[in-house]
Amino acid sequence: MAFTRRSFLRAAGVAAAGAAAGPLIRTSRAGAAGAFKAKRIIVVSVAGGLRLRESLGMAEGATMPSMLGDIPLVSGYGDAAAGAVKIAPEYAASMLPDIVVPAPRAVPLYAEGALVTNVRYAEGAPGHLQGGACLVSGAYNNIDNRADAHVPAPTLFELHRRQANTPATDAWYVSNVPGFYRALQTSVHPEYGPRFGGSWMSPTGVMTPIVPIVASGERSLTLAGAETQLPIVRDSADERDAVRRLAAVLDGNSAPYPGDDGIFRSSAADNQAIEGHLASIFADPTYRSFFPQEYGIGIRGTDGQLDATGDVATMYHAEQLLKTFLPTVMVVSLIDVDACHDDFNAYLYSQPVADACIRHLWDTIQSTEGLRDETALIVMPEHGRQLAFNGKNPDSLGRSGLDHGGGDDGDRDVWMLALGPDFKPGVYDPTGIEQTGRTSGRYETIDAVMTAATLLGYGEAMASNLSGLDMRPGLVMEDILA
Amino acid sequence: MASLSSRLARTSMFAAALAVLLPACGDGAYQFQEVTVGGEGDARAPVARSNSQFVRAIYSDLLGRAPESYDFVVLDAQGNELSRFAVDEQRFLVSALDGINDTDPLRAVIAAGLTSSPEAGLPDKSEVSDPEAFVTDQFHRFLGRDPGTWELAAFVADWKSSDAVNPRTVVRALIASREYQSQ
Numbered sequence: 001m002a003f004t005r006r007s008f009l010r011a012a013g014v015a016a017a018g019a020a021a022g023p024l025i026r027t028s029r030a031g032a033a034g035a036f037k038a039k040r041i042i043v044v045s046v047a048g049g050l051r052l053r054e055s056l057g058m059a060e061g062a063t064m065p066s067m068l069g070d071i072p073l074v075s076g077y078g079d080a081a082a083g084a085v086k087i088a089p090e091y092a093a094s095m096l097p098d099i100v101v102p103a104p105r106a107v108p109l110y111a112e113g114a115l116v117t118n119v120r121y122a123e124g125a126p127g128h129l130q131g132g133a134c135l136v137s138g139a140y141n142n143i144d145n146r147a148d149a150h151v152p153a154p155t156l157f158e159l160h161r162r163q164a165n166t167p168a169t170d171a172w173y174v175s176n177v178p179g180f181y182r183a184l185q186t187s188v189h190p191e192y193g194p195r196f197g198g199s200w201m202s203p204t205g206v207m208t209p210i211v212p213i214v215a216s217g218e219r220s221l222t223l224a225g226a227e228t229q230l231p232i233v234r235d236s237a238d239e240r241d242a243v244r245r246l247a248a249v250l251d252g253n254s255a256p257y258p259g260d261d262g263i264f265r266s267s268a269a270d271n272q273a274i275e276g277h278l279a280s281i282f283a284d285p286t287y288r289s290f291f292p293q294e295y296g297i298g299i300r301g302t303d304g305q306l307d308a309t310g311d312v313a314t315m316y317h318a319e320q321l322l323k324t325f326l327p328t329v330m331v332v333s334l335i336d337v338d339a340c341h342d343d344f345n346a347y348l349y350s351q352p353v354a355d356a357c358i359r360h361l362w363d364t365i366q367s368t369e370g371l372r373d374e375t376a377l378i379v380m381p382e383h384g385r386q387l388a389f390n391g392k393n394p395d396s397l398g399r400s401g402l403d404h405g406g407g408d409d410g411d412r413d414v415w416m417l418a419l420g421p422d423f424k425p426g427v428y429d430p431t432g433i434e435q436t437g438r439t440s441g442r443y444e445t446i447d448a449v450m451t452a453a454t455l456l457g458y459g460e461a462m463a464s465n466l467s468g469l470d471m472r473p474g475l476v477m478e479d480i481l482a
Numbered sequence: 483m484a485s486l487s488s489r490l491a492r493t494s495m496f497a498a499a500l501a502v503l504l505p506a507c508g509d510g511a512y513q514f515q516e517v518t519v520g521g522e523g524d525a526r527a528p529v530a531r532s533n534s535q536f537v538r539a540i541y542s543d544l545l546g547r548a549p550e551s552y553d554f555v556v557l558d559a560q561g562n563e564l565s566r567f568a569v570d571e572q573r574f575l576v577s578a579l580d581g582i583n584d585t586d587p588l589r590a591v592i593a594a595g596l597t598s599s600p601e602a603g604l605p606d607k608s609e610v611s612d613p614e615a616f617v618t619d620q621f622h623r624f625l626g627r628d629p630g631t632w633e634l635a636a637f638v639a640d641w642k643s644s645d646a647v648n649p650r651t652v653v654r655a656l657i658a659s660r661e662y663q664s665q
Contacts, residue, residue, distance in 0.1 A: 168584075178581040185583065197583070205581025206588060210574050213554065215595025217545075217602075220555040223564065233595040238646035239654075243590065246647065246655030249636045250625075254661045258527040266584040275587035282591055 037421035038376035041156070041452045042322070042330045044361065045135050046354055047128060047176070048338025049404035050381035052413045054351065056117055058082035060399075063351035065104035066359035067379065067417060073110070073427065074117050085352060088395035091345040098300035099349055101356040109362060110427065113419035114480035118429040119380065119448065120440040123472075126383035126404050126411040128335070131445075132181050135382065136173070136331055138449030138462055138474050147179050151187040154465050156449070157198030158187060159458040160329045168270045169325045171198030174318040175333035176310045178205030186264055189465065194264040198329065199274065203317035204310050207290055212282050233282040240275060244268070277324050291316055297356045311336040311350070315357035319364045326370050328456065332361075333382070340385060342392050344399045362419060376420030376455050378448055384411045416448045422455060424482040437472045450474030451481075528664030533579035535665070536589060537572055540657060543624050545601050549575070586658075593657045597650045607648040613641045617652060624656040 053059045055068065057077040061084050062070035070081045087096055123140035124130045129149055133141050139153035154162075157171035164170070175181040179202070186197035209230070216231035257265060266274065281289040291298075291308040295316055298306040308316060311334040318332045334354050340347030358379055365371045385402040387410035392401035404411050431441050438444070453462040454476045466473040531539065541549045549571035556564045575592060579585045597604055610616045617637045621629040629637065637655075640647045656662055 178577065182583055200583040202581040206578050208578065210569075211578050211588075211592065212595055214569060214571050214574050215592050215599065217596070217599030218554075219552055219569075220557060222557045222559065222561070224559045233591055234598050235591070235594045236646070238644075239594075239648075239651050240590070242640065242644055242646040242651045243654045243658055246637060246640060246652065247658040249633055250655070250659035250661055253630065253633065254659070254664075255527055257530065257660070257664070261527075263530070264583050266586070271584060271586045271590075274582075274584075275590050278587055278591050279594070282595070 036455045038455045039374040040328045041376045041455055043135055044332045044358055044379045045382045047333045047335040047382035049383050049385040050337055051385045051410050056415055060348055061085035064355035066355050067109045069108035085348050087345050088397050090396055100298055100300050100306055101352050102296055110417055113417055113425055114423040116416045116428045116443055118442050119414045119416050120442045121383045121412045121414050121445045122440045126407055131382035132184050134445055136184050138446045139466055139471050148183050150183050153469055154187050154189045154192040156329050157185050158192040158196040159461055161196040168199045168266045169273055170327050171329040172321055172327045173198050173200040173331045175202050176204055176314045176335040178202040181333055197264040203313045207317050209287055209290055230285055230287055232285050235279045235283055309336055309353055311354050311357055315361055323368055340402045342401050344401055373421055378418050378452055380416040380448055381414045384414055386410050418480055422482055423480050428479055430479055435475055443477055446474030447477050451477045528660055530664050533576045537575045544596055590658055593654050597653050604649040613638050620652055620656055624662055
């Protein structure tokens with residue numbers, strides 16, 4: 001019998017139903033992956049939590065106009081244009097930075113992709129690490145809030161690298177927060193782990209001029225117009241090759257690092273490629289490689305220069321890594337909206353910035369040979385935020401900070417936007433989704449991850465691994481697939 | 483002088499002890515436990531230096547000082563101060579290194595920067611008249627040992643055959659080595 005995409009989806013759905021927690025089944029990419037056009041998957045997490053009310057509901061104005069337009073996309077919020085973001089007047093007068101974002105797209109991205117408006121983050125704590133872990137593994141979890149906490153089930157990075165035998169530079173996790181999400185690129189699953197982990201980088205920590213400034217040993221800089229020489233790291237490919245050659249002489253005489261110490265190590269070839277990427281940025285005498293003004297998103301400083309926010313720097317460098325390495329798997333965690341814990345207005349103005357970043361990413365994909373027409377992009381909140389204000393920094397519009405983690409409907413009602421050649425454009429809010437153990441009756445966060453894995457041919461492996469751990473696997477979101 | 487009776491008593495005690503111990507020794511030769519002493523290739527598995535340890539080590543070994551904190555001053559063409567910001571060498575570099583999961587590539591970039599700094603004081607290749615002595619000195623400085631015969635030969639051969647091998651690349655290679663990067 002021919003193995004069609006439909007029959008695969010049905011098979012994956014049966015496996016994902018969790019009816020039988022059989023032995024781990026490892027499948028190859030062959031068959032399933034060939035049924036889809038996407039050759040790579042990018043998952044962007046609007047981390048820190050984004051409520052349905054402010055995003056799709058646009059209750060405080062159209063906060064993400066390039067992705068979602070300006071007409072509310074969920075019921076209960078009217079059907080008129082939402083208008084500008086409602087920043088409190090006293091905040092706008094004294095604290096609001098000069099946000100720079102391009103004019104919204106004439107046709108919002110959701111009209112070109114599949115928008116599922118009623119996704120449920122159904123289980124697990126609505127916290128950063130738990131939500132982030134869910135988005136990379138498709139496993140609801142309650143891992144510890146520690147920087148070294150790993151996911152119980154194999155991640156997308158591990159599934160891909162183990163089955164496709166690709167280098168670590170073929171699977172990237174790029175996150176705004178240095179350190180915090182770094183452990184999520186590998187699981188503690190005994191058959192996976194660090195040897196199959198992806199590369200991880202936090203551009204806000206790494207990609208800053210502070211490295212060449214400190215390494216230069218200079219303690220002052222004279223600005224002399226066009227003659228100004230900014231501190232850089234001088235290097236050449238020939239010297240890097242020489243260093244590697246000589247270091248190999250020494251390494252050949254010393255014991256290797258143990259392979260079972262739980263520490264991720266890239267291969268020599270991976271590190272060579274990453275060092276080349278870093279060196280090109282740190283050797284740029286204009287500093288434009290850290291963040292070019294023409295990126296067009298950020299905060300305008302008093303000197304008229306555009307500065308990157310954490311999310312902007314993260315997305316800009318994610319795009320550079322994407323263009324340099326053309327990875328098969330990339331997960332990007334934005335997190336500036338998490339300012340909402342203490343500052344509701346910052347939460348609001350961070351959303352158009354995240355929106356512009358995601359739009360820029362999609363434009364980059366569409367304008368890059370090797371990415372266009374073969375990249376699937378999935379965008380979704382890491383989780384939501386609680387329904388009730390926490391009273392911090394109240395503004396004149398009666399709003400204050402919002403936390404997440406309590407687990408109410410505000411925390412758990414999210415959405416998903418899927419763009420790419422395999423998705424059927426439309427707005428979806430299906431109900432009656434059935435699965436043993438599923439009480440939501442809706443598509444869930446784990447389904448988005450299962451769908452991403454399925455596009456790459458790893459759906460069955462993800463389902464069987466999760467079932468083997470007595471965890472409920474996600475379902476493939478068949479409704480949205482073309 | 484011990485009396486005869488006391489000597490007899492000790493003798494009888496010794497005989498009694500022998501009577502107890504001899505059967506316990508068995509009637510065969512003592513069987514020694516086999517001891518594993520390891521092979522020549524069984525060196526201790528290295529443990530990587532933490533980012534903090536690496537930064538302190540490279541400052542100490544290359545610059546001869548600990549990382550410092552200072553104000554970085556920005557001046558105009560006339561020498562007037564425009565601005566200043568605080569630099570904490572240790573904290574800034576460790577923070578950067580904490581932003582990548584395998585730090586080897588960024589450690590290499592930092593080493594490239596520091597070895598180029600005037601403070602490192604590395605000579606130009608043309609200033610080194612005796613490459614063997616230079617390489618040996620750098621082994622002492624960074625690894626605390628003599629180079630092996632084969633190591634020295636390999637370094638010097640590459641020094642002579644490649645323009646890219648110079649004092650800076652020699653030091654960068656030593657810093658990049660697993661021996662230097664581990665404890």
